[in-house]
Amino acid sequence: METSHEQCYRVRVPAKVNLALCVGGLADDGYHPLGTVFHAIGLYDDVIARPAPAGVTEISVTGEGVEDVPTDERNLAWKAARLLAETHGHGDLGVRLTIRKQVPVAGGMAGGSADAAAALLACSMLWDLDTGPDELHELAAQLGSDVPFALVGGNAIGRGRGDELVPLLSRGTYHWVLALAHGGLSTPAVYRRFDELGGEHSTDIPDEVLNALAVGDVRALADAMRNDLQPAALDLRPELAETLEVGRSRGALGGIVSGSGPSCAFLAASESDAMDLASALSRLPQVRATRRASGPVPGAKPIG
Numbered sequence: 001m002e003t004s005h006e007q008c009y010r011v012r013v014p015a016k017v018n019l020a021l022c023v024g025g026l027a028d029d030g031y032h033p034l035g036t037v038f039h040a041i042g043l044y045d046d047v048i049a050r051p052a053p054a055g056v057t058e059i060s061v062t063g064e065g066v067e068d069v070p071t072d073e074r075n076l077a078w079k080a081a082r083l084l085a086e087t088h089g090h091g092d093l094g095v096r097l098t099i100r101k102q103v104p105v106a107g108g109m110a111g112g113s114a115d116a117a118a119a120l121l122a123c124s125m126l127w128d129l130d131t132g133p134d135e136l137h138e139l140a141a142q143l144g145s146d147v148p149f150a151l152v153g154g155n156a157i158g159r160g161r162g163d164e165l166v167p168l169l170s171r172g173t174y175h176w177v178l179a180l181a182h183g184g185l186s187t188p189a190v191y192r193r194f195d196e197l198g199g200e201h202s203t204d205i206p207d208e209v210l211n212a213l214a215v216g217d218v219r220a221l222a223d224a225m226r227n228d229l230q231p232a233a234l235d236l237r238p239e240l241a242e243t244l245e246v247g248r249s250r251g252a253l254g255g256i257v258s259g260s261g262p263s264c265a266f267l268a269a270s271e272s273d274a275m276d277l278a279s280a281l282s283r284l285p286q287v288r289a290t291r292r293a294s295g296p297v298p299g300a301k302p303i304g
C-alpha cells in the first residue's frame, strides 16, 4: 500500500530498440565494439524511491516478468542506488525501491538498464544530491553500456560499448509492434554465438539508417534497419524466423530482432496497421504477447 504522506519520487523510463546494431570483433576487454542507433519507445518501467533507515536497501518488483527479476544486490537498480550513495560519500543512505515493469525481462529491450537509469534519478531526488547530467552519465556507464541511453532517450548513435552517445534528431513518429517471446535470451550467450558464427565484422552504421531518420522516411528506415546479432539470436531461437516472416507478410514495413532478442520489433505504416499486425502476430504460438508503442520518446523523467 502506498501512503499519501510519505515522501516518494517516481521516475518513468522507456525501453529501447536498436535501429542499427553493427558489431565489431571481440576485443581484449571481453566486449564487442559497437556502432549502434538507439531509439527509445513508449513502453515504460516506473521506479519509485521512498525513504528507508540508514543502511537499508530494499527492492520490490511488480508487473512484467517479475519472477525473473532479482530483488537483491543483483538488481541493476540496487547497484545504481548503492553506487550513487557511495560516490557521494554517504554509503549508508537508505532507500526502498519499487519497480513497476512493463518492459519484458531479458527481451533485448534494456529493461534492467532502464531501471538502473531511473533509480539513479529517483535516488538523487530522494537524497537531495546535487547530480548533474555529466555525473549521471558517468555513473550510468559504470552500471552498463545501455544505461546512459536510458537517461537521455530519443534517438542516439552509440559507439564504444554503446555508452559513447551522440544524440540524433529525427522527423516523425514511428509506430512499432513488439512480438514478445516465451522466456528471455542471455545477452552474453548471444554475443558468444555471434563469435562462433564468424564472418566479417564492422561497426559502420549504414548511411541509409541515418538518412531515413533525418528525413522521417519510415519505409526507407524499415528497409535499412540492421541487427548483426540477429543471426545469432535466430540460431539460438529458430522459431523467431517465422515470427519475422509472418510480421513481414502481414503488413509490417520491416522487422528485426530487438538487440540481443528474443523480442522482435516491427515497423508499421500507421497506428491502424500496427493494430492489425499485432492481432496477426498474437496468434502465433511462439508469441507470448504483443505490445504497440511509438517512438522516439524522451529518456528517464520524474512523473507525478
Ligand SMILES: C[C@@](CO)(OP(=O)(O)O)[C@H](O)COP(=O)(O)OP(=O)(O)OC[C@H]1O[C@@H](n2ccc(N)nc2=O)[C@H](O)[C@@H]1O
Binding pocket: 018, 021, 030, 031, 032, 033, 034, 036, 107, 108, 109, 110, 111, 113, 144, 145, 146, 161, 162, 187, 188, 191, 258, 259, 260, 261
Ligand atoms: C545487446 C545490447 C544492444 O544494445 O543490449 P540488449 O539488447 O541485450 O538489451 C547491448 O550491447 C548489451 O550490452 P550490456 O548491457 O553491456 O550487456 P550485459 O547484459 O551487461 O552483458 C554483458 C556481457 O555481454 C557481452 N557483451 C556485451 C556488450 C558488448 N558490447 N559486447 C559484449 O561482448 C560480454 O560478454 C559482457 O560480459
Ligand SMILES: Nc1ncnc2c1ncn2[C@@H]1O[C@H](COP(=O)(O)OP(=O)(O)O)[C@@H](O)[C@H]1O
Binding pocket: 068, 069, 070, 074, 075, 076, 077, 099, 104, 105, 106, 107, 108, 109, 110, 111, 112, 113, 115, 116, 184, 185, 187, 259, 260, 261
Ligand atoms: N531491474 C531489472 N529488471 C530486469 N532484469 C534485471 C534487473 N536487474 C537485473 N536484471 C537481470 O538482468 C537480466 C537482463 O535483463 P534485461 O535488462 O531485462 O534484458 P536485456 O539485457 O535483454 O535487455 C535479467 O535476466 C535479470 O536477471
